[in-house]
Amino acid sequence: MLDALRELVAHRELLYVITWREIRVKYKQSVMGMLWAILMPLVIVAAGFIVRFAFSRISGKPLAMSDLTSVAVKAAPWAFFVAAIRFGTNCLVANSSLVTKIYVPRLIFPISAVLSQLFDLVIAGVVISVIMLVTRTGVSLQLLWLPLLLGSLILLATALAIMFSAASLFFRDVKYIVEVLLTFAIFFTPVLYDSSVFGSRAPLLLANPVSPLLEGLASAVVLHQCPSLPWVSYSVACSALLFVAALGAFRKVEPYFAESI
Amino acid sequence: MADTVLEVKGVCKKFRRGEFHNSLRDLVPALMSSLFRGGRSQELERREFWALRDVSFSVQRGEAVGIIGGNGAGKSTILKLLTGIMRPTMGSIRVAGRVSAVIEITAGFHQDLTGRENVYLNGAILGMTRQEIRRRFDEIVAFAGLEEFIDTPVKRYSSGMYARLGFSVAAHVDPDVLLVDEVLSVGDYLFQRKCVERMNAVIAGGSTVIFVSHNLRELANVCHRSVLLDKGRVKMVGPTDEVIMAYYRAGQKDRAADAERGVLITEVTTHDESGPRVEFETGSTLGITVHARARTRHDDMTLVIQIVDENQYPVFDTCTQRLGGGAITLDGEQTLKCTFELDLNLAGGMFYVNAYLHRYLTDLPYDAWSCAATFFVKGPVEARGIVALHPRLVERHVSAAASGVLHSRRDDSSPASSPRRSASTT
Numbered sequence: 001m002l003d004a005l006r007e008l009v010a011h012r013e014l015l016y017v018i019t020w021r022e023i024r025v026k027y028k029q030s031v032m033g034m035l036w037a038i039l040m041p042l043v044i045v046a047a048g049f050i051v052r053f054a055f056s057r058i059s060g061k062p063l064a065m066s067d068l069t070s071v072a073v074k075a076a077p078w079a080f081f082v083a084a085i086r087f088g089t090n091c092l093v094a095n096s097s098l099v100t101k102i103y104v105p106r107l108i109f110p111i112s113a114v115l116s117q118l119f120d121l122v123i124a125g126v127v128i129s130v131i132m133l134v135t136r137t138g139v140s141l142q143l144l145w146l147p148l149l150l151g152s153l154i155l156l157a158t159a160l161a162i163m164f165s166a167a168s169l170f171f172r173d174v175k176y177i178v179e180v181l182l183t184f185a186i187f188f189t190p191v192l193y194d195s196s197v198f199g200s201r202a203p204l205l206l207a208n209p210v211s212p213l214l215e216g217l218a219s220a221v222v223l224h225q226c227p228s229l230p231w232v233s234y235s236v237a238c239s240a241l242l243f244v245a246a247l248g249a250f251r252k253v254e255p256y257f258a259e260s261i
Numbered sequence: 262m263a264d265t266v267l268e269v270k271g272v273c274k275k276f277r278r279g280e281f282h283n284s285l286r287d288l289v290p291a292l293m294s295s296l297f298r299g300g301r302s303q304e305l306e307r308r309e310f311w312a313l314r315d316v317s318f319s320v321q322r323g324e325a326v327g328i329i330g331g332n333g334a335g336k337s338t339i340l341k342l343l344t345g346i347m348r349p350t351m352g353s354i355r356v357a358g359r360v361s362a363v364i365e366i367t368a369g370f371h372q373d374l375t376g377r378e379n380v381y382l383n384g385a386i387l388g389m390t391r392q393e394i395r396r397r398f399d400e401i402v403a404f405a406g407l408e409e410f411i412d413t414p415v416k417r418y419s420s421g422m423y424a425r426l427g428f429s430v431a432a433h434v435d436p437d438v439l440l441v442d443e444v445l446s447v448g449d450y451l452f453q454r455k456c457v458e459r460m461n462a463v464i465a466g467g468s469t470v471i472f473v474s475h476n477l478r479e480l481a482n483v484c485h486r487s488v489l490l491d492k493g494r495v496k497m498v499g500p501t502d503e504v505i506m507a508y509y510r511a512g513q514k515d516r517a518a519d520a521e522r523g524v525l526i527t528e529v530t531t532h533d534e535s536g537p538r539v540e541f542e543t544g545s546t547l548g549i550t551v552h553a554r555a556r557t558r559h560d561d562m563t564l565v566i567q568i569v570d571e572n573q574y575p576v577f578d579t580c581t582q583r584l585g586g587g588a589i590t591l592d593g594e595q596t597l598k599c600t601f602e603l604d605l606n607l608a609g610g611m612f613y614v615n616a617y618l619h620r621y622l623t624d625l626p627y628d629a630w631s632c633a634a635t636f637f638v639k640g641p642v643e644a645r646g647i648v649a650l651h652p653r654l655v656e657r658h659v660s661a662a663a664s665g666v667l668h669s670r671r672d673d674s675s676p677a678s679s680p681r682r683s684a685s686t687t
Contacts, residue, residue: 014388021374021382025373100346102346104386258341
């Protein structure tokens with residue numbers, strides 16, 4: 001575990017260059033270039049707005065501005081989470097020429113896959129800040145929760161990317177399974193709605209470790225309320241445990257990568 | 262010894278033949294069946310094969326060591342183990358310092374990035390820091406000769422430009438141990454020479470080089486010591502020229518002992534009218550006689566002979582089919598003797614004869630014998646290269662020195678730059 005992290009630190013330049021390559025390649029030879037990074041989160045936020053609007057029309061409850069901003073605050077990290085896992089799952093197979101021909105610490109690939117998606121999240125963050133300025137959401141001390149919540153989300157995404165990347169190297173099925181899971185996961189995660197909609201069944205929804213993080217983000221940033229401490233600690237613990245497990249498993253199977261890919 | 266940079270000790274590497282489970286659909290039934298049969302199935306053991314068996318050797322600092330062996334001898338596997346891409350099934354490998362592999366020099370390239378971006382990317386993959394790359398960037402680009410195209414995406418490069426840039430990055434890494442696999446075949450002659458010079462400079466700079474190549478002359482130029490591998494085992498470790506000789510001899514001995522082939526080329530000799538001979542003059546007639554023997558019936562064969570130069574570069578080939586000899590059919594224990602006559606329009610040098618028995622009209626070989634015979638050509642002094650084009654000087658005109666100093670100087674230097682021309686007039 002420590003060995004793996006030490007090797008990563010020793011190869012931080014490579015991590016940087018590979019991440020930079022992923023970002024660079026993503027927007028090469030596209031007419032809009034980097035504008036895509038802003039457009040994608042905008043589309044998701046717009047979709048969220050429409051869903052919330054439809055909700056309020058059906059239920060007859062008036063639509064609060066905070067509902068809309070909280071959708072924006074949750075949708076962008078969710079988009080990051082999904083993209084990081086989707087991209088991370090394929091990263092080893094996509095880099096098979098590097099895996100089989102040159103030695104680099106292979107952990108670099110899933111991690112840089114997550115980092116390159118993080119770049120988009122940062123850009124989306126700028127867009128959201130603008131939305132919040134326009135809607136006069138305001139700031140409070142609760143914003144201090146942001147690093148922990150986002151950090152935990154990133155850790156969770158990295159853990160899953162590491163696991164799925166190794167798994168899909170051995171079994172190509174994993175790619176399809178992950179794809180299906182990611183497509184339907186939005187129904188089991190309070191992105192476009194709040195977990196409170198489910199009343200007493202809400203804990204079922206919050207058992208998904210992503211849910212408390214997203215809800216926590218919405219409450220800290222938009223509602224200026226302290227996130228639910230037990231649920232947030234549950235998510236943080238889940239992320240940390242999964243990360244350690246993923247790292248251990250990855251290290252164990254790494255020697256067989258070149259001959260099994 | 263204190264200065265051993267690289268030590269390979271009792272290394273074995275096992276691979277599995279055939280396809281193995283790349284999808285869960287295959288794995289689940291396989292797991293179930295092995296669960297019920299208990300332990301490792303016999304089928305699995307039959308599918309395993311050892312690419313390397315008990316390989317041991319060590320390399321001292323500043324030494325250049327070649328690895329020689331036929332296809333499937335395990336050369337590439339050794340390099341992959343040394344880089345850490347794979348781990349040995351048994352045994353240990355110890356490498357002191359930074360290893361850089363010039364194996365797949367363009368593996369790290371990304372098609373959509375420009376040459377400049379790829380230099381940074383590939384440099385980082387090969388273990389250079391960004392600062393190092395920035396410092397040596399101009400040098401790398403100049404070595405590849407791609408100054409004008411460095412901001413073009415590499416997908417628009419020709420394959421030669423692509424490979425040159427790859428080699429150039431790899432050659433500037435300054436590793437403690439440099440692993441080179443069959444890459445010097447990229448680029449034109451000048452670039453290849455630059456590569457060999459660069460390798461020699463790396464060795465002179467105190468780095469250690471492990472060199473794998475089928476180009477044995479190049480290997481002999483770079484390496485003092487070599488390891489001969491055969492079917493995954495170390496056959497010999499010693500001075501490179503002795504190892505190369507042993508490698509050739511092993512090929513011929515194997516052939517005589519090989520009882521498994523259904524049809525076999527047994528003897529290839531070169532001769533002139535008076536009898537067997539290995540030294541010929543340019544322009545004389547070269548006779549090549551090939552004997553073959555069949556153990557079982559073989560229909561529709563054609564006998565191919567090929568002449569290659571000392572770099573194994575094909576100079577010429579022909580076959581009985583193209584010469585109007587028709588298809589050859591041999592019954593069990595029948596023998597074949599074919600004699601060819603060639604006008605030897607080759608320049609001076611050493612050449613090898615390769616002989617193949619192919620299925621008629623296809624390239625499916627029944628038997629192939631490389632370097633079955635060797636012969637030397639004593640060429641005329643006025644021609645160098647591979648072929649003798651029988652040159653004649655038909656005019657040598659030096660213009661009158663009337664139009665000033667500049668011209669006359671140019672005229673003076675022109676014969677000097679082609680010594681053959683000036684020599685033939687004196």
